[in-house]
Amino acid sequence: MSHNQAWMERDLAVLWHPCTQMKDHEQLPLIPIRSGSGVWLEDFDGKRYLDAVGSWWVNVFGHANPRINARIRAQLDSLEHVMLAGFSHQPVIELSERLVALTPPGLSRVFYADNGSSGIEVALKMSFHYWRNAGRGGKQRFVTLTNSYHGETMAAMSVGDVALFTDTYKPLLLDTFKVPSPDCYLRPEGVSWEDHSRAMFAHMEHTLAEHHGEIAAVIVEPLIQGAGGMRMYHPVYLTLLREACDRYGVHLIADEIAVGFGRTGTLFACEQAGITPDFLILSKALTGGYLPMAAVLTTDDVYQAFYDDYATLKAFLHSHTYTGNPLACAAALATLDIFRDDAVIERNKGLAEHMGRACAHLADHPHVAEVRQTGMALAIEMVADKADKTPYPWQERRGLAVYQHALARGALLRPLGSVVYLLPPYVISPEQIDFLAEVASEGIDIATREAVSVSVAAGGPATFHDPG
Structure with missing residues (x-):
């Protein structure tokens, strides 16, 4: 044998x-x-x-990778883990500072989760909770693109649309708006990626115009719909989407779990559209492929909606046991060093x-x-x-x-x-x-x-x- x-x-x-x-x-x-x-x-x-x-x-x-290995080994000798509720540590502070500096302008706060799907759940909950804290409790639904994929926990599946993963669990999922994807594989012959993506935005515009009073956020995979077959679209769609979300008072969630950290040709896909989402979700390559971790970056406007006396019950009481794990932070810091130096x-x-x-x-x-x-x-x-x-x-x-x-x-x-x-x-x-x-x-x-x-x-x- x-x-x-x-x-x-x-x-x-x-x-x-x-x-x-x-x-x-x-x-x-x-x-x-x-x-x-x-x-x-x-x-x-x-x-x-x-x-x-x-x-x-x-x-x-x-x-x-020898550089990532060395950073994790060094961290292992000083601190392997401490809970992030009421405590902090050097690697998570340094990583948060660097992510805020690297990501699109206006993203000023970092909330950590244990993996990509968990990061999606954080962003969805945070958006819903923001509107509740702001006295807009009717904004409870989410908009997603057809053929999208955002993970396999319950809320993440709810905003996905790959039937193989979601059909079995439909009775358990949230009711979401699904808008036709700008997927350029489906464009008519002779039509450019940009023109097709612009034309397909009409569906999103209509949904936001009709239902913005009940929509908390739109969630998209910027530029590439990964598990849906690596289907791709033009950055102009993201530009139009950011403008429409601002116009209708809806959050924009950018799921860059798969496309962040250089995969699309820029460090973050959103850069190609010149936009800042309200929530940016990072995972996968964040730690160079070493350890599970997700980062959800958001704005000071979102952060301030939760900042109040405890008795108001506005706090975001969401947690993961290994939130901000020092070893994962060390891997992420080494990964960012390689991007910076090489x-x-x-x-x-x-x-x-x-x-x-x-x-x-x-x-x-x-x-x-x-x-x-x-x-x-x-x-x-x-x-x-x-x-x-x-x-x-x-x-x-x-x-x-x-x-x-x-x-x-x-x-x-x-x-x-x-x-x-x-x-x-x-x-x-x-x-x-x-x-x-x-x-x-x-x-x-x-x-x-x-x-x-x-x-x-x-x-x-x-x-x-x-x-x-």
Whole structure:
């Protein structure tokens, strides 16, 4: 028995894995990972896999990064954790100061949570509570975009719209307004991204005009709808949305959990629209992919709505046990140091251009409807019919064939349904990008053959959608 096989058997005897139909693993082997270094992961049999998806979009500076490792080790010797209610510590103060300085102007307060979904819950609760404290208790509903994803806790699912994750739980979810997405994949032929995004804003304008008296906030994933298939839109939509939220007296929540920290070509996606949201949610790359943490940044106006005598009961009495954990703060501070010292955003421009060139040929593939890119995120949409963008039936699980081929070739590519995407760590080299493009091309050829094997199709819905 191989080392991998031994660990896999032990795993399957006790674990229940996320975003997985466990019956699939009767045919689809688990990959137990022993170590990571840079862009590479290594299993217990010594095989390496290039991490093309940043281990669910979190790893930006490579596995076992020596600078992040050293900062965490140093912190471990002084303070591992202390509750943040009534207490504080140096790393959380320094991190908060730096986030306020780096994020769009006007965001002056930082509230911490334990993960991205929890950060969404904080922002939704804080917006609702703000209006209640302000004497506008009727503003209780939220607006979200179709095909959006904001996490898998109850309120986060309520403002999401990826059916695979939400349909089962609909009886438990909040009633929200869902506005058609500005997703530019769906634009008419010959229409630019900007013109399509402008045109699609009419739906949002109408919803806000009709219902602003009952709306607390609009929540969006700026520029890229991640788990919805890496669908992308133009920054002008965010500019128009900020203006409309101001006009109608509605909060704007920017979920930059997946797109923050350089993924879209700027440090934060909101910068490309020149806007400041009322709430900015950060997670994933915040700690370089090391430890779970989320930061919710907001304005002094929001903060002051809660600042009062205790007896008024206006305080935001929300907490997480590991809020502002010093080890996670240390990882985040080291991550910010690398952004500061290594000209990361500028280097990423060259890498993004190379990634675009390496994958450009796939636009001519007979079963690829689009190759789209925003910064260091590139997506390839496989379809049954290129002419009218007819998707493959989800039951065929074409993306799974790409995943399996990539593993055989030594790459971790985990498609979103029929969308193959690259979201690599920023320490990737041009040569490694070329390798991923080659593997993706081969995998797409295999996956789009008429007789593609779907040996685990009976395992249930398209489990190769990813949580954010």
